[in-house]
Amino acid sequence: MNQKHKMTITHLFTHALEICESFLRQPRIMAEKIYQKHKMTITHLFTYALVICAYFACQSMIKAEKMTLSLEGQLVPICAYIVLAVSLNLTVGISGELSLGHAGFMYVGAITGVIASMWMRYAFTEESAFFLFFENMNIDFALVRMLISLIVAGVFAGIVGFIIGIPVLRLRGDYLAIVTLAFGEIIRNIMTCLYVAVNKKTGALNFTFNNSDIPSKDFKLFIKGPTGITGNSPKIATFVIGIGLVLFTLLIVQNLINSRTGRAIKACRDNRIAAESMGLNVTKYKMIAFVTSACLAGMAGALYAANFSSVVPSKFSIDTSILILVFVVLGGLGNILGSVISATVLTLLPELLREFDDYRMLVYVVVLILTMLITNSPIVKSLIGAIKEGAKKLFARKNTENGANS
Amino acid sequence: MKKIFAMVLSLMLAMGAMSAFAEDAITIGISGPLTGPYAMYGLGVVHGAEIAVEEVNALGGIQFALTYEDDEGDPEKAVNAFNKMLDDGAAMMAGTVTSGACAAVAAEAYDMRVFMLTPSASSPTVTEDRDNVFQVCFTDPGQGAASADYIVQNNLAKKVAVIYNNGLDYSTGIYQTFEEKANELGLEIVSVTTFSSDNNADFSVQLTKAKDSGAELVFLPIYYTPASMILKQADAMNYDPIFFGVDGMDGILSIEGFDTSLAEGVYLLTAFSADAQDEKTQNFVKKYEERFGGTPNQFAADAYDAIYALYEACNEAEVTAEIANQRRGFADVCEMLIEVMPTITVEGITGTMSWEATGEVTKTPTAVIIHEGAYVGAK
Structure with missing residues (x-):
């Protein structure tokens, strides 16, 4: 065989190999494309799956009586905190506005939610048509009360969010942060003067400011100014409702982010001038994000209040706003799954650190700082990147196999 | 880094070992603000209770063990602390210290049937409509x-x-x-x-x-x-x-x-003045000063009395460590104590106490006056 033949054969061989490979590569690239195109959807589905798995894990633990009372008692608050973190992420991460008044919306929701549920408790006796309607359908009236109070809380917090949003969203940057902070404190100060009583027979509500004079003995005072909400028992919040609210929030927020409106919101965040020149109404889109966020925070507040017989106004101070912001920042701005995980972990952490006694909060802060540092270190980042790459390859290969079969 | 890690680990182990409870004792739980602006109240209660538990155990009858958790005076944290203490085997509560937190815990305790005798939560909302919650202090x-x-x-x-x-x-x-x-x-x-x-x-x-x-x-x-x-x-x-x-x-x-x-x-x-001349108060104040330094305040005294009241009630109702330490034994203990609570009278350092079935205490208030940096009985 001479040199020329040798060359031709090698050439042909290489060529054949290339053709073979391109056949193989085609589905692989397709899979990659599919992954890139639906990356958001996949991440979103993963978030839902995680929440649902966590729910079943917890339920089976409760069934088997393996769960500690301490953890069981924290399930509903954790759900409320997840909703708060996800909704704040909408404002801070997606819409790019630093809001420090989230606890204010939570408080509006807590108060209105409790008023709604207490009104229903006394307004609809066991003989009323409304009560019997659900009774006949085998639906627990407490569940109805909870759901309606969630809706009422969401509506009122949304309205308050809208009213606050009109002046606030015209401001930019630090000003917005300061105004929202002030708003949270104003809400709390107004509420510390509010007294609400309900007539035990008719369900009529009685609102007064700065005095706790109850009209007659028939009235039960359940919002007592500085004491906050009291006597809100038996509690109507359950873990199922909590998880339901978390899923509802994820549905709303994740779909909003992925929609045309969501892209507009992000465009306003990334470059206001460019967005305006494209004809986007910046205030409108910021308002959509802000009001949605307020609404969900209100619902979380109602859930939280329904879980405790007593809620003090100091709970809704700037500290809680900052705490929720910490959840969001630690989970990653704009990262919904991150918010869910960080809200859960950071709510459980102080309880798990009880072993440290007085040094508990010190350790908590150290853990926070370490988490911030570690997630930002280049080594860990490249490691996470490598894992992601690996997962992607694995995913792509699976699709290749599927593609080859079809 | 390794050193710090080892230190933290050993610390955790040591803490874990400390929280093991005696099998033959009835565990009493206290939650209160041990850190933050109201820490003086929580610490006073815990210190007062510690002294009383030691004395009661020295009597040789029913044995008590004490477990306490910090709640920072926050209802949510107090409920967490309450649940944690039940996990740790608490059979009854001598807390919660602050009113707002206590109202939240009381609702949980009412549903779960846990007996509560709060030394210092003075709001009437704490006992309202609940048969399992009693107070040692006056109401607001x-x-x-x-x-x-x-x-x-x-x-x-x-x-x-x-x-x-x-x-x-x-x-x-x-x-x-x-x-x-x-x-x-x-x-x-x-x-x-x-x-x-x-x-x-x-x-x-x-x-x-x-x-x-x-x-x-x-x-x-x-x-x-x-x-x-x-x-x-x-x-x-x-x-x-x-x-x-x-x-x-x-x-x-x-x-x-x-x-x-x-x-x-x-x-x-x-209800309490540290310079009262009766033997009980003198004894308590002396022990308190020796162990923790400073004059005990009313919270410490109320907690001290709360433990003695629980001791009386347990004796009266014949609550034993066996009943208390069975799985979820707190519910049985609760029903037994509710029944005897209105019948007992306790001679404490904050006065002679008896209880209504509604949970309110009956005792006479006294005034003290501050003189040369100490509380002195007024007139």
Whole structure:
């Protein structure tokens, strides 16, 4: 065989190999494309799956009586905190506005939610048509009360969010942060003067400011100014409702982010001038994000209040706003799954650190700082990147196999 | 890094070993603010309870073990702490220390059937509609009325000014009943000014108003931290009326860096005075000073009495460690104790106590006066 033949054969061989490979590569690239195109959807589905798995894990633990009372008692608050973190992420991460008044919306929701549920408790006796309607359908009236109070809380917090949003969203940057902070404190100060009583027979509500004079003995005072909400028992919040609210929030927020409106919101965040020149109404889109966020925070507040017989106004101070912001920042701005995980972990952490006694909060802060540092270190980042790459390859290969079969 | 890690790990192990409980003892849980601005209350309660538990165990009858958790005075954390203590085997609660937190825990305890005897949560909402919750301290409304009564009885003043925290249930609760009783007894309230928990550094406006209105006595139904500021600022503006506080004022002498001479002559309506000459009080105060330093406050005394009340009740109801330490034994213990609680009478250091079935305590309030940096029984 001479040199020329040798060359031709090698050439042909290489060529054949290339053709073979391109056949193989085609589905692989397709899979990659599919992954890139639906990356958001996949991440979103993963978030839902995680929440649902966590729910079943917890339920089976409760069934088997393996769960500690301490953890069981924290399930509903954790759900409320997840909703708060996800909704704040909408404002801070997606819409790019630093809001420090989230606890204010939570408080509006807590108060209105409790008023709604207490009104229903006394307004609809066991003989009323409304009560019997659900009774006949085998639906627990407490569940109805909870759901309606969630809706009422969401509506009122949304309205308050809208009213606050009109002046606030015209401001930019630090000003917005300061105004929202002030708003949270104003809400709390107004509420510390509010007294609400309900007539035990008719369900009529009685609102007064700065005095706790109850009209007659028939009235039960359940919002007592500085004491906050009291006597809100038996509690109507359950873990199922909590998880339901978390899923509802994820549905709303994740779909909003992925929609045309969501892209507009992000465009306003990334470059206001460019967005305006494209004809986007910046205030409108910021308002959509802000009001949605307020609404969900209100619902979380109602859930939280329904879980405790007593809620003090100091709970809704700037500290809680900052705490929720910490959840969001630690989970990653704009990262919904991150918010869910960080809200859960950071709510459980102080309880798990009880072993440290007085040094508990010190350790908590150290853990926070370490988490911030570690997630930002280049080594860990490249490691996470490598894992992601690996997962992607694995995913792509699976699709290749599927593609080859079809 | 490795060293720190090892240290943390060993610390955790040590803590874990410490929280193991004796099998043959009934565990009592206390949650209260052990850190933060109200820490004095929580620590007082825990220290007082520790002394009482030691004494009770030395008697050789029923054995008690104590477990306590920090709740920072927050309802959510208090419920967490409560659940944690039940996980750890607590059979009954001698807490929660603060009112708001206690109301939240009481609702949980009512549903789960856990017996509660709170040393210091004085709000009536704590016991309202619940058969399992009892108090060692007076209720807020009771304190307001008793204060007005005491001022009139002892002819301390004709014109009274009130400064209270309108952001605090405790404060408003006492003020409202004080006002009612004062009107009834013809005590003239010449000035009423308020402040809030966020704004408690400057009291010049409130004090000036009290001074200008010619009040001879300033009633302070507030906690000790703002009270210390008021005393300081009143001294600075040369205003020297009689200051009259209630149990929240207790602890003012233990504030670090506070000049106790400013508190000279301050009246305090409380059920406990550390200088009482009876043997029990003397013994308690001596032990407290030896172990923890400083004079015990009313919270410590209430907690001390709470443990003895639980001891009496357990003896009366024949609660044993066996019943208490079975799985979820707290529910059985609860029903047994509820039944005997209204029948027992306890001779404590805060007076002779008996209980209504509603949970309220019956005992007589006394006033103490601060003299040379110590609480002294007034008259």
